[in-house]
Amino acid sequence: MASRDLTVGFVFLSQTALGMLGNSVLLSCFIIADFSGIRVKPKDMIVKHLTIANFIVLCKGIPQTTAAFSKTYFLDYVSCKITLYFHRVARGVSLGSTSLLSVLQAITISPSNSKWAQLKIRAPRTIGPSLGLCWALQMLIYAFIPLYTTDIRAGRNVTGIKYFGYCAVMNPGRLINTLNAILLTSNDVMFLGLMMWASGYMMFILHKHKQRVQHIHRSLSSKSSSVTRATQSILTLASSFVLFYVLSIVFTSYLSVIDGTIQWLTNTNLAMAMCFPAFCPFLLIKHYASFSCLCCTCSRQTTHCTCVAREL
Template sequence: MELPTIIKGVCFFLQTSTGILGNIIILMCYAHIAFNERKLMPIDNITSHLAFVNMIVLLTSGIPQTMTSFGLQNILNHHGCVFVIFVYATVRALSVCVTCLLSLFQSVTIAPSTCSWACLKIKIPQYLMPCSFILWVANMVMCCGLLFYTTVPQNGTVPKYTISTGYCYLKFPDEVVYKFYGALYTGRDATIVCVMVMASAYILLTLYRHNRQVKSIRSSSPSKKSTAEVKAAEIVICLVILYVMFYGIDNIIWIYMLIKTSASSEVEYLRAFFSSSYASLSPFLIISFNKKIQKNLCIKTRRVEHSRIYLKVTSFLTDLRITWQLSTKSVALMH
């Protein structure tokens, strides 16, 4: 196996394994919090939803991409390709949609408590579940067209108007259909990114006004509620920046592939890597900012340490008891 192939495979393996681990940690922590507190805050529900979607992105794209990078061929049959491509396209779209939903929710949460905003703040948590369901259905419907163009890789060169993931092909019949789907998905992503950027700009403006008010009243310790809102807003802004950075590169490569109509395998692997980078790195960004998850991880770590100490002490006492019994029997035999 050549060195470039090994490097490429290792990069995809590290990206996939670390990303899946990070998203699983978030989901387990939120499951533990929900079990103990019997409920989750709305922003925690959205964040856990984002972690679940990102984990599915890595499972449906990262794992087969890693196997293909190491030189494995024909890892999926036709039905496997159709299923994996459909699920991946759906959850990839959901990843950006849920991030956008998170930014919109946080912009409403951090907004001043005027009459109009107060009514919206009360009602918006009730619509999060129906909104998430609508996002799932809408993205599944939008990705249904890909079911007709997905096929297994064929021997030889990649046909024209075909997108190769390495393990599956998206083979379009002509240039019109090829560019139609490209423009459709690019336009969708661009629209959602614009909404996210506007929501993030509003959050930044609100935080700026908040800091000015704090300075004007000469208060160096704002309320716990406002501090929590500021921390949550910082997470959202960082997630939006991370998404715009990686998916921006992804869409630039995608537009290049649309113009070229046939791209090299290196370009396709590069796009696949950047396409999964947000799903891989976002959980660690969430963990680094989220105090609930950090506290939950510390508690679990302490429990593991206490369990290890308990086992060591128990083992030591057992060995001591056995030694004492043997010595007692030896003394009795001597007498």
């Protein structure tokens, strides 16, 4: 086995193992909260869907890691279609969930005299339908992927095919590629635009808040400090997503217009796409781990204990 393949395999293995561990811990925290009878906040519901989507994205790292260590490993015809389809769907849901989380927090911290104040009451009721719409939209947008995905053996005698180590994708033609690129770019730009707008608005609100509380005693601003910490956490999450996602878009766009397959570029693109799902849970795990521990302590002491968690 070449040292380059060994390095690629260890990179994918590390990302996949680390990310699955972190996302599993987050999912466990949500399960504990559900069994403890804790009422799920709209923000927590978004993070739950984000965690599930990230977990699905990381599942692609398993065949990719195996293919890097063993050049004879391939998925079958049906498995290739399912793997690539749900990877792209989950990637889109991850983008949509992060965007929705940013917008919700921007509405939450908006001043009571702003035009967004009326949305504070309506927004929590729309989270569930919005998440369902996000999943349905991504499943519809990426419905073309199974049509052009095949296994390695079936694609060996097909011209204009791109190999991804364990699966292959047929070239549908320039017209179809152009239409798909426009559709996918519109989807990404819409969510990224919302995320960047919400992030910019939150930074503006935080700046005004910082100037205002400089003249207020620290003990009187403890509640606003928790909101500030929540906003800063979501800003960090959104900024990380934008950074990794934009880099991934650049690689994906370049790979879609070239003929053939550049293996090292394909591996770099996949590694970049897996960075956010792998490191995202560790940006959130401090809050939710302490939340679940608090709930466990309450449940051991009394069955009627009310668990109060810190704001995210």
